[in-house]
Amino acid sequence: xxxxxxxxAAVTAVIGAGAAAVAAxxxxxxxxxxxxxxxxxxxxxxxxxxxxxxxxxxxTRDLAALRPGRYxxxxxxxxxxxxPVLDGTAHSADTVVRRLERVTYGTPEPGDRARFxxxxxxxxxxxxxxxxxxxxxxxxxxGPLPAWFVPGNRDTWVIAVHGLGATREHVLNVLGALHRHQxxxxxxxxxxxxxxxRSPDGLNHxxxxxxxxxxxVLRHAVDSGARKVVLYGFSTGATMxxxxxxxxxxxxxxxxxxxxxxxxxxxxxxxxxAGARRTPGVLLPLAVRAAQGRTGLYGDxxxxxxxxDGIAIPTQIFHGPDDTVAPWRFSRRLAAxxxxxxxxxxxxxxxxxxxxxxxxxxxxxxxxxxxxPLM
Numbered sequence: 001x002x003x004x005x006x007x008x009a010a011v012t013a014v015i016g017a018g019a020a021a022v023a024a025x026x027x028x029x030x031x032x033x034x035x036x037x038x039x040x041x042x043x044x045x046x047x048x049x050x051x052x053x054x055x056x057x058x059x060t061r062d063l064a065a066l067r068p069g070r071y072x073x074x075x076x077x078x079x080x081x082x083x084p085v086l087d088g089t090a091h092s093a094d095t096v097v098r099r100l101e102r103v104t105y106g107t108p109e110p111g112d113r114a115r116f117x118x119x120x121x122x123x124x125x126x127x128x129x130x131x132x133x134x135x136x137x138x139x140x141x142x143g144p145l146p147a148w149f150v151p152g153n154r155d156t157w158v159i160a161v162h163g164l165g166a167t168r169e170h171v172l173n174v175l176g177a178l179h180r181h182q183x184x185x186x187x188x189x190x191x192x193x194x195x196x197x198r199s200p201d202g203l204n205h206x207x208x209x210x211x212x213x214x215x216x217v218l219r220h221a222v223d224s225g226a227r228k229v230v231l232y233g234f235s236t237g238a239t240m241x242x243x244x245x246x247x248x249x250x251x252x253x254x255x256x257x258x259x260x261x262x263x264x265x266x267x268x269x270x271x272x273x274a275g276a277r278r279t280p281g282v283l284l285p286l287a288v289r290a291a292q293g294r295t296g297l298y299g300d301x302x303x304x305x306x307x308x309d310g311i312a313i314p315t316q317i318f319h320g321p322d323d324t325v326a327p328w329r330f331s332r333r334l335a336a337x338x339x340x341x342x343x344x345x346x347x348x349x350x351x352x353x354x355x356x357x358x359x360x361x362x363x364x365x366x367x368x369x370x371x372x373p374l375m
Contacts, residue, residue: 042277056089061094128172163236218248229254256313320355
């Protein structure tokens with residue numbers, strides 16, 4: 001009897017440990033599968049506002065605060081735009097002074113906690129940029145997909161899609177440049193966005209199911225007169241663009257791909273996001289397995305499978321080695337494997353999906369050069 005009791009206790013302990021491991025893996029996988037829209041990613045460090053003055057803001061000295069370029073600065077009750085570090089201004093050992101370009105809403109006060117975000121605009125193309133646009137509902141697989149449509153004179157359209165943790169506001173960074181070059185532009189929301197249908201399981205599938213919403217927008221563009229389409233994706237939006245270019249029945253209309261910080265290895269991205277939420281390293285393999293089980297990212301969705309094999313269209317990648325969410329090495333491999341179709345614009349000093357922010361002028365010039373042959 002004692003032996004039976006001891007065996008039962010051991011089995012119960014193993015089952016309990018297994019259940020705990022499964023629960024821990026599910027919790028850790030939420031770092032990537034339940035990313036809230038419109039908030040900085042967990043990889044973005046928290047900073048403190050130490051002081052503000054005319055055209056200046058003093059922030060905690062951190063590698064993030066020293067980045068080159070322009071960024072949104074968001075706190076609980078404010079959004080501001082900061083420019084480069086001010087070289088001619090005195091900095092303490094613990095602070096960095098950057099140019100404060102504008103305060104969009106609220107007021108950053110000393111002591112406020114804040115994070116950088118790629119979003120330098122809030123609102124829509126009209127309120128943020130003064131650009132005429134139409135609000136559309138594009139029929140999608142799960143229901144209507146809200147989209148901004150900015151008209152243009154060309155018969156090549158651009159469909160621009162945001163990625164992890166972002167909203168359509170992220171695309172406003174480059175929308176002005178696209179509009180100046182007279183491209184019609186569609187900027188859709190997709191499943192899981194606050195304005196769009198909910199994903200059936202409530203999870204982010206890192207582009208693997210979301211691409212079908214992009215496919216629906218592509219069909220709308222073609223039905224509305226687009227002769228050719230350039231798919232422009234950020235982060236998992238870039239993954240969606242790759243999937244659509246490979247799988248869509250309308251892939252023959254896709255004339256080019258613009259990929260900013262593409263997520264080409266979902267396991268690496270999931271590990272990075274879970275690690276940023278202080279998930280113990282021992283749980284990271286469990287998080288990967290949990291994500292596989294919850295989203296169906298099996299089989300031909302193994303790491304590294306998102307490639308351009310068989311897609312002989314011009315492709316521009318913007319990416320850099322400081323991206324800790326989507327490792328740059330996969331973009332380098334992709335470009336090296338397809339030297340005739342893929343160009344990699346290396347951007348240094350930029351975090352995930354913020355390649356434009358690090359150097360807007362250089363980014364937009366590369367964008368122009370890529371798009372001119374496709375006009």
